[in-house]
Amino acid sequence: MHRILAAMLAAASCATMAHAQVGPSAPSAQDAPVYTLDQAVSAAGGSAPAAEAATAAIDAARAGRTVAGLRPNPVVQGQVENVMGSGPYRGVRSAESTVGFAIPIELGGKRGARVAVANAQLSRAEIQAAIIAADVRLQVTQLYVEAVAADRRVATARDQARIASDALRAASVRVQAGRASPLEQQRADVARINADANVERQVRLAEAARANLARRIGRPIDGALDDTLLDRLPGTNVYGPVAPVDTTGTLALAAANADFSIAEAGVRLARANRVPDLNVGPAIRRLEATNDMAAVFTVSIPIPVFNNGRAAIAQATAQRTQADAQRRVTALDIEQAITDAQAQAANAATTARAASGPALAAAQEAARIARIGYREGKFGQLELLDAERTLADTRVAAIDALANYQNARAQVERLTARAPNGGNQ
Numbered sequence: 001m002h003r004i005l006a007a008m009l010a011a012a013s014c015a016t017m018a019h020a021q022v023g024p025s026a027p028s029a030q031d032a033p034v035y036t037l038d039q040a041v042s043a044a045g046g047s048a049p050a051a052e053a054a055t056a057a058i059d060a061a062r063a064g065r066t067v068a069g070l071r072p073n074p075v076v077q078g079q080v081e082n083v084m085g086s087g088p089y090r091g092v093r094s095a096e097s098t099v100g101f102a103i104p105i106e107l108g109g110k111r112g113a114r115v116a117v118a119n120a121q122l123s124r125a126e127i128q129a130a131i132i133a134a135d136v137r138l139q140v141t142q143l144y145v146e147a148v149a150a151d152r153r154v155a156t157a158r159d160q161a162r163i164a165s166d167a168l169r170a171a172s173v174r175v176q177a178g179r180a181s182p183l184e185q186q187r188a189d190v191a192r193i194n195a196d197a198n199v200e201r202q203v204r205l206a207e208a209a210r211a212n213l214a215r216r217i218g219r220p221i222d223g224a225l226d227d228t229l230l231d232r233l234p235g236t237n238v239y240g241p242v243a244p245v246d247t248t249g250t251l252a253l254a255a256a257n258a259d260f261s262i263a264e265a266g267v268r269l270a271r272a273n274r275v276p277d278l279n280v281g282p283a284i285r286r287l288e289a290t291n292d293m294a295a296v297f298t299v300s301i302p303i304p305v306f307n308n309g310r311a312a313i314a315q316a317t318a319q320r321t322q323a324d325a326q327r328r329v330t331a332l333d334i335e336q337a338i339t340d341a342q343a344q345a346a347n348a349a350t351t352a353r354a355a356s357g358p359a360l361a362a363a364q365e366a367a368r369i370a371r372i373g374y375r376e377g378k379f380g381q382l383e384l385l386d387a388e389r390t391l392a393d394t395r396v397a398a399i400d401a402l403a404n405y406q407n408a409r410a411q412v413e414r415l416t417a418r419a420p421n422g423g424n425q
Contacts (some may be wrong), residue, residue: 035225040140040144041075050135055131058126064122065118068111068115072106074101074102077101077102079098079099082095098286101282102279102281105278105279107277111336115271117269120265124255127251142410144229145256147209147213148227148229150210151206154199154202157199160198163371164188171184172188187385251332253331253419263320271313276304281300283297283298348407352402355400356401367387
């Protein structure tokens with residue numbers, strides 16, 4: 001009789017664990033298609049205000065490049081001489097009128113220098129757009145992982161609540177049969193109440209996680225999430241330090257290089273602005289006394305007495321030095337950040353493999369044995385409660401470890417994301 005009862009309990013335990021892996025509230029494949037992480041990232045990228053701001057910044061930089069390539073506008077000039085004087089110059093009888101144009105001629109390569117600055121700013125805007133897209137992907141990934149983990153915690157909590165209800169029924173049978181103290185039934189009832197309360201808490205957290213994800217992507221989530229995302233772990237044959245990553249093309253370093261390019265182009269522009277421009281003014285003059293016409297040609301050039309441009313060059317040079325130093329600092333920081341993130345991801349993978357593999361299997365087996373032994377009277381209730389508590393903690397730890405690895409992997413991908421080709425222009 002004991003063997004039959006043990007076999008029935010083992011089968012029920014296996015069915016319960018399989019049911020927990022699926023999750024009672026998770027929609028089936030026939031109910032709705034799986035809403036993948038890539039779909040969430042795509043939806044968030046299209047609705048994120050930061051992405052709109054980045055697109056507007058690129059448009060502004062392109063317009064700025066067009067403006068930088070424009071030549072100065074000519075100026076219409078008018079001049080009246082020999083008026084409002086005395087003698088023959090009284091009134092306007094001897095007036096001489098001159099009408100012409102003043103055409104600025106830029107010297108020193110100012111136009112090319114302005115275009116170089118504008119091109120550098122456009123490249124920086126494109127890199128910033130890529131940075132924003134990578135940040136959006138990281139944020140959506142973290143929210144998606146949390147939503148999937150929250151669903152698993154709900155399934156685990158509900159499974160523990162069913163186990164607590166079964167334990168309460170078993171304790172009631174033992175008490176009614178006179179084989180146990182009523183205290184065991186009270187303990188089992190407390191465990192069942194706590195398990196039900198935990199289900200309510202986990203359901204609220206899961207709803208909040210889905211609401212945060214839906215708010216970020218700008219649309220409600222209709223289908224089920226990709227539950228298999230948490231189980232994607234790297235191979236177990238990877239040991240030792242991770243190979244260093246070349247930071248040359250990463251977004252962070254590309255942004256620092258773009259800032260240096262802007263500063264370097266600013267030095268060129270400051271030097272070009274130091275060269276004075278010419279103003280050429282062809283005009284026509286009418287002589288009132290003889291009613292004749294004559295051509296007038298004027299050339300003007302500013303004299304750099306008060307502002308000779310040296311201060312502007314010194315300022316631009318200092319800014320270039322600052323940008324170069326910041327670029328070197330960024331290179332060191334990004335290498336350190338990638339190294340730390342890789343180590344965290346590797347440690348998280350190790351913890352996830354242990355928690356979701358041998359540790360979880362051992363806890364499940366211990367709980368199964370404790371349930372059978374309790375029903376047969378071989379184990380006390382305290383041993384059963386301890387085994388169930390260990391199983392619940394191990395399941396939650398496994399979910400947390402899997403989620404931590406996915407978040408760490410997403411952080412590594414964010415740090416090592418490559419800059420677009422436009423960032424090298």
